[in-house]
Amino acid sequence: MLARTTTVAFEGLEARPVDVQCAVSPGLPGFSIVGLPDKAVSEARDRIRTALSELGIALPSKKVTINLSPADVPKEGAHFDLPIALAVLAALELVPLDKVARSLSIGEMSLDGGLIAVAGALPAAMTAAALDAVLFCPEVCGPEAAWVGAAAVYAAPSIKALMDHLTGASPLPEATAGHVPTPSGGPCLRDVRGQERAKRALEIAAAGRHHLFMVGPPGAGKSMLAARLPGLLPPLSAMESLETSMIHSLAGTLDEGGILYRRPFQEPHHTASVAAIAGGGKRAGPGQISLAHNGVLFMDEFPEFPRAVLETLRQPIETGEVTIARANAHVRYPCRFLLVAAANPCRCGMLFDPGLACSRAPNCGEDYMGKISGPLMDRFDLRLEIPAVEVSDLALPPAGDTSKEVALRVAAARNVQAARYAGRDEITVNADVSGDLLMEVAATDPEGQDILLKATDRFRLSARGYHRVLKVARTIADLDGSELVRRVHIAEALSYRLVSGA
Structure with missing residues (x-):
C-alpha cells in the first residue's frame, strides 16, 4: 500500500502539485491495512527543515503545508522523511519533478541530511516493481531492496547525494543484492x-x-x-x-x-x-x-x-x-x-x-x-x-x-x-x-x-x-x-x- 504526497503549498504562494509516493506497507497478497492517520509523522517537519538548512537550502519563511493522501491510511514512523523532502525539493525546482514523480521513496533523515535505515525496504521494492517505478532508499537498505531484482533501486547515503543523482551531477549506481552466506549444516x-x-x-x-x-x-x-x-x-x-x-x-x-x-x-x-x-x-x-x-x-x-x-x-x-x-x-x-x-x-x-x-x-x-x-x-x-x-x-x-x-x-x-x-x-x-x-x-x-x-x-x-x-x-x-x-x-x-x- 502507498501513501502519496500530493501537494506542497507555501503560504502566500500558489500551491504546486507534486506527486511523490512512499511505500509504507507491503504489497504482498493477503496483506491489508485500514485505519485512521497517526500523528507520529509530524516530527518529520523539524528533521527535514534542519537537514535542508545544513545543506544551505533555505525554505520560505512562510508556512509549508504537506498534504499526505489518502487521508484514511495510517501514517507513522520516519518512513515519510525522504518522500516529503523530495516533494519540497521538487516544489522548489531544485530537483527535476518528472524524475521524482516516477519514483517511490522510503527513508529517515538525520539532522545533517544523512539517510537512516528504516524497516520495510524489501516490501517497498516489491511495490515499486509492481508499479514499474524506481525506488530511492537509504544506502544501508539498498542491498536488501535489490533482492527483488524487478525494480531499479538507488540507495543514497544522504539527501545531498540523492539530489546530485537526480540532477545528473553525480549519478548513483544501482544497488546490488546483499551477500547470502552458505547455509551451515545445523544440528543433526x-x-x-x-x-x-x-x-x-x-x-x-x-x-x-x-x-x-x-x-x-x-x-x-x-x-x-x-x-x-x-x-x-x-x-x-x-x-x-x-x-x-x-x-x-x-x-x-x-x-x-x-x-x-x-x-x-x-x-x-x-x-x-x-x-x-x-x-x-x-x-x-x-x-x-x-x-x-x-x-x-x-x-x-x-x-x-x-x-x-x-x-x-x-x-x-x-x-x-x-x-x-x-x-x-x-x-x-x-x-x-x-x-x-x-x-x-x-x-x-x-x-x-x-x-x-x-x-x-x-x-x-x-x-x-x-x-x-x-x-x-x-x-x-x-x-x-x-x-x-x-x-x-x-x-x-x-x-x-x-x-x-x-x-x-x-x-x-x-x-x-x-x-x-x-x-x-x-x-x-x-x-x-x-x-x-x-x-x-x-x-x-x-x-x-x-x-x-x-x-x-x-x-x-x-x-x-x-x-x-x-x-x-x-x-x-x-x-x-x-x-x-x-x-x-x-x-x-x-x-x-x-x-x-x-
Missing part, C-alpha cells in the same frame, strides 16, 4: 540418542507440515528434537523466501542486506504476551506466528503460556493467517507455520516415574495438562509421549539416519504432494487439504477404513480428529511411496493421536 538428528519413535514423528511432521505435540519428563530430548526439525524441511523456494523475508523486513529482524535463505525457527519464551505471539503493539507489527511463516514455531513449556495466548493460536492454525484489529488499523499477516509444542507431564515433570512423582499424582498431571483446551489439543495432528532416555542408550554409538538422509525422504514426499496439488494455490501439503478433496486423495482400502471407523467410535474422535488422522495417514503413505492409504498407514497415524494426559 543422529545426535539424539534413542527416541526412534519421536524421530519418525518428526519426519512425518516435516513431510506433511503436521503440528506436533510432545510430552515427556525433563531431559528426555524434546527441545533437541524440535531444534533439528528445520534441517529436515526442504529449502525455501524463491517466492517463499521473498514472502517470508518481507515479514521479517517489516519487523526489522533481517540482517543488513540479507534475505532469509533457510526456514525460520521461532522459539518464544512462555512469558510472551498475546501481542508478541499473534502480533500487535502500537504499529500492529507481525508477531512470532507470522515471523515463523513457512517455518517452525516451537513453544516449549506449552502449558505455562497464558491461556489467552494459547487460545489465540486456534484460528491461525486453521486459516494460515492472522488479523490484528486495532482502533486505527486492521492488519492481516500470513502465518502458515509448523507448530511444535513441548510439555512436561506435570509441573514437577516426574508424573511417569512413580518413585519420583509428587504426592498429588496423578491429579497434578490432569490439572497441568488441563490448561490446554480440548479444541486446541484437537488441532495437533501428532501427539506422542517422549520417555526418559536410558543411560545404556547414551553409552551406545550414534544410530539411525542423519538429518540429510531423512531430509531426502521428506523432499521426495513433498514433491509427490506438489504434483498432486498442482494448480491449487492454497494447498501445497497434506495438512492443507480438507473436504471432498481430502476424501479423494486419502482414499483407504477396506481394512484401513474399518480400523479408522472402529477407532473413531472407541476413542470418540471429533470430526476434526477424524480428518487429521486421514491427513497424517496420507503423508505416511507418501513417505512409503504408496498411492493408496492402507491399514498400516491408518494404524500408525492413529498411534500418534492416543496420548495419555493429552
Whole structure:
C-alpha cells in the first residue's frame, strides 16, 4: 500500500502539485491495512527543515503545508522523511519533478541530511516493481531492496547525494543484492540418542507440515528434537523466501542486506504476551506466528503460556493467517507455520516415574495438562509421549539416519504432494487439504477404513480428529511411496493421536 504526497503549498504562494509516493506497507497478497492517520509523522517537519538548512537550502519563511493522501491510511514512523523532502525539493525546482514523480521513496533523515535505515525496504521494492517505478532508499537498505531484482533501486547515503543523482551531477549506481552466506549444516538428528519413535514423528511432521505435540519428563530430548526439525524441511523456494523475508523486513529482524535463505525457527519464551505471539503493539507489527511463516514455531513449556495466548493460536492454525484489529488499523499477516509444542507431564515433570512423582499424582498431571483446551489439543495432528532416555542408550554409538538422509525422504514426499496439488494455490501439503478433496486423495482400502471407523467410535474422535488422522495417514503413505492409504498407514497415524494426559 502507498501513501502519496500530493501537494506542497507555501503560504502566500500558489500551491504546486507534486506527486511523490512512499511505500509504507507491503504489497504482498493477503496483506491489508485500514485505519485512521497517526500523528507520529509530524516530527518529520523539524528533521527535514534542519537537514535542508545544513545543506544551505533555505525554505520560505512562510508556512509549508504537506498534504499526505489518502487521508484514511495510517501514517507513522520516519518512513515519510525522504518522500516529503523530495516533494519540497521538487516544489522548489531544485530537483527535476518528472524524475521524482516516477519514483517511490522510503527513508529517515538525520539532522545533517544523512539517510537512516528504516524497516520495510524489501516490501517497498516489491511495490515499486509492481508499479514499474524506481525506488530511492537509504544506502544501508539498498542491498536488501535489490533482492527483488524487478525494480531499479538507488540507495543514497544522504539527501545531498540523492539530489546530485537526480540532477545528473553525480549519478548513483544501482544497488546490488546483499551477500547470502552458505547455509551451515545445523544440528543433526543422529545426535539424539534413542527416541526412534519421536524421530519418525518428526519426519512425518516435516513431510506433511503436521503440528506436533510432545510430552515427556525433563531431559528426555524434546527441545533437541524440535531444534533439528528445520534441517529436515526442504529449502525455501524463491517466492517463499521473498514472502517470508518481507515479514521479517517489516519487523526489522533481517540482517543488513540479507534475505532469509533457510526456514525460520521461532522459539518464544512462555512469558510472551498475546501481542508478541499473534502480533500487535502500537504499529500492529507481525508477531512470532507470522515471523515463523513457512517455518517452525516451537513453544516449549506449552502449558505455562497464558491461556489467552494459547487460545489465540486456534484460528491461525486453521486459516494460515492472522488479523490484528486495532482502533486505527486492521492488519492481516500470513502465518502458515509448523507448530511444535513441548510439555512436561506435570509441573514437577516426574508424573511417569512413580518413585519420583509428587504426592498429588496423578491429579497434578490432569490439572497441568488441563490448561490446554480440548479444541486446541484437537488441532495437533501428532501427539506422542517422549520417555526418559536410558543411560545404556547414551553409552551406545550414534544410530539411525542423519538429518540429510531423512531430509531426502521428506523432499521426495513433498514433491509427490506438489504434483498432486498442482494448480491449487492454497494447498501445497497434506495438512492443507480438507473436504471432498481430502476424501479423494486419502482414499483407504477396506481394512484401513474399518480400523479408522472402529477407532473413531472407541476413542470418540471429533470430526476434526477424524480428518487429521486421514491427513497424517496420507503423508505416511507418501513417505512409503504408496498411492493408496492402507491399514498400516491408518494404524500408525492413529498411534500418534492416543496420548495419555493429552
